[in-house]
Amino acid sequence: MAQSFQTKETPQSVESLVNRDYAAGFFTEIETDTVPPGLSEEVIRLISRKKEEPEWLCEWRLGAYRHWLTMQEPRWATVEHPAIDYQAISYYSAPKAKTDGPKSLSEVDPKLLETYEKLGIPLREREMLAGVAVDAVFDSVSVATTFKGTLAKAGVIFCSFSEAVRHHPDLVRQYLGSVVPVTDNFYATLNSAVFTDGSFCYIPKGVRCPLELSTYFRINAAKTGQFERTLIVADAGSYVSYLEGCTAPMRDENQLHAAVVELVALEDARIKYSTVQNWYPGDENGKGGIYNFVTKRGECRGARSWISWTQVETGSAITWKYPSCILKGDCSRGEFYSVALTRHYQQADTGTKMIHLGRNTTSTIISKGISADRGRNAYRGLVRIGKGAADARNYTQCDSLLLGSRCSAHTFPYIEVKNATAEVGHEATTTRISDDQLFYCRQRGIAMEDAVNLIVNGFCKAVFKELPMEFAVEAQRLLGVSLEGAIG
């Protein structure tokens, strides 16, 4: 799925770009075929060949596949779903043609449209998000080109994974799978075998990335599909803030999503990774919805390096993800800030792992779970202090907020300490929105739903303040829309 950046002109407006025809040759490198459902060495070789990958990468995929065949789906999470038939999935498909999906917004679930309205999503973007086959998705080509210029000046590499394999094979080969090994877990191993595309980012030594990197500006993002692969490498002394996702509920025909994200921070490097995830959660009866089984891990490889994960998870039928930090470098630091909201029949099993290996390593975990209706929310976290991690420190705070009486919240904090000099602190609370709080707000003139919003946003504040400004504003709004009708 290579994309050629041939557009030179800067269009007047998004509208004009949307309404124009394709520029000639815009899409030349994109294959138009789809391989039949099923997974085999054959299929993997085919994917690799279609992507014109080097031999080593094909072998890497095959190695992952062979290992995957020996693995079982994990059963320890507190989530339930019907069995997934991995032979029924098509592992390679070109971008959807216009004949796929709804043909116009009039064919899209009115409830989804209502949500876009409330979130203030521009009309053309609504079509894209709802899966209507339009050209709007390619708006970002020009945006991306502009940004690429700025990034190139700073020496930052930010491109699709496929491009990286072609143009920066050494970097990819050096770091791919170095944080999440091919044998890591069922879904990550599957991803390693069949991933189709994703993002690659490299920040050179001493460079502070001049932009907040967002997948929104990365043209291929919308179509990378089920098995996305992201690799971010921050070289010594560099800094990057990476934003992933979108507040609008995204529809996708693919029910299973198994992405892998790897971060590498070398000496004194800092990576801030923010996610707002709002995949289609299914309807209020629990029908449909995305299974989001993601492996995200960062390694603080160098001394004094820093990796911070912030996530706001409101979408997906099932969320299974544990953005983690391996604190290898001395004095390195890992952070995890999370808001996970589940309602209707949504299930979330999410948390983090902080693996302290280096001396004086520190980590902070702030997790806020909100459950409404029949939503199920679990925090699952591991803090491991290795033998050599002298004077390591961790602080964990897990708060759960329940709305209504049929939802549930669970907390599974695992703590393993192998060094006596470590200090590990864990605090957990489970609360409901109190009638007193609601009455207080309403007595001041704030309507019921606004009051619920206000209180929930207050509950999440410690996490929202970690998000980049405009992302935080969007996230607050998203939470409000997601909670509509949850009380009262």
Add this chain to the structure above:
Amino acid sequence: MLAVHDLEVRIADKPILKGIDLEVGSGEVHAIMGPNASGKSTLAHVLAGREGYEVTAGGVTFDGEDLLALSPEERAHRGVFLAFQYPVAIPGVNNAYFLKAALNAGRKYRGLAELDAIEFLNLVKEKLKLVHLDEALLKRAVNEGFSGGEKKRNEVFQMAVLEPRLAILDETDSGLDIDALKLVAEGVNRLRDGHRSFVVVTHYQRLLNYVVPDRVHVLSGGRIVRSGGRELALDLDAHGYDWVKVAAA
């Protein structure tokens, strides 16, 4: 303005108010006094629309409108304000944000444009002076970690910003030392403008030394057993509540 007529209220089948009549005119200050468990706070809560109370007889009108048929926020929009005896903490929500949401909800109801951040800030800075509160208070979470005095002054500050037509003060003096009491009273007095009405619920008459009422009502056993002028409060102070209980018997 406010007319309470033969109001009877139960909590879980237990009668608390057994027929209250009360008329509060525009610009008047009425004190409701009474011993513990006489139903003072219940009256304040029922007027503000708190759930959990069953009105079994009588009614309440506010400017001729059936107040009891309205939701708490609708009552607020019509100008009813309750200064809470125990102001509630809302973690993570800063005072300024909370108050702006409240103010703009009311303005929206009245068909006025919502205030933007700068207009709002200018307004609240003025009002903070009324109760001698520091601007830093705006950035703190609503009532979280506030001292008792700060909480009560914050209630009066909110009242000053929201400019209600009827303010109900539910034991606003409880737990205050004399200096804090004076500050609160001063704030309340500066909001007396000849139009705004007050219902001051209190156990002790000392608040009434500073917020001087037009009428004093003594509530006992769910009934108003005595009504009078300001001097009634002084008599109570001298003789204690047993005196009215005996007098009423």
